[in-house]
Amino acid sequence: MKKAFFVFGVLILLFLLGCSSNNQGNQDNTNAVNSELVGAKTIEIKDFGFSQPELRIKKGETITWINQDSVKHTVTSDVGNELNSDFLSKTESYSHTFDSSSIFEYHCNAHPSMKAKVIVE
Numbered sequence: 001m002k003k004a005f006f007v008f009g010v011l012i013l014l015f016l017l018g019c020s021s022n023n024q025g026n027q028d029n030t031n032a033v034n035s036e037l038v039g040a041k042t043i044e045i046k047d048f049g050f051s052q053p054e055l056r057i058k059k060g061e062t063i064t065w066i067n068q069d070s071v072k073h074t075v076t077s078d079v080g081n082e083l084n085s086d087f088l089s090k091t092e093s094y095s096h097t098f099d100s101s102s103i104f105e106y107h108c109n110a111h112p113s114m115k116a117k118v119i120v121e
């Protein structure tokens with residue numbers, strides 16, 4: 001009985017470790033933590049689309065994209081490489097801070113029909 005309890009405890013521990021390391025490997029990760037504290041701008045990637053097709057922000061603000069699909073997606077600039085995420089698995093996120101005013105159009109590398117834009121004022 002004690003052994004079963006121990007195994008259960010180890011599983012819980014592994015689960016917690018798995019959760020806390022979820023965001024590692026993404027770019028601009030430190031910014032994600034900051035923006036969460038100040039009320040982050042979050043865009044969900046869901047049902048092969050971006051939850052905010054057009055999001056207006058101010059210079060210096062950070063946006064976090066989080067994938068809610070079982071399918072992998074990316075956040076990739078149409079032109080240039082302002083946005084350049086890895087393939088995001090379900091629940092993985094990507095954050096980016098915009099330092100210049102412009103219109104940044106982006107898409108998903110796997111699904112070209114997934115398109116959206118960020119307007120930085």
Ligand SMILES: [Cu+2]
Nearest residue numbers: 073108110111
């Ligand atoms: Cu996609």
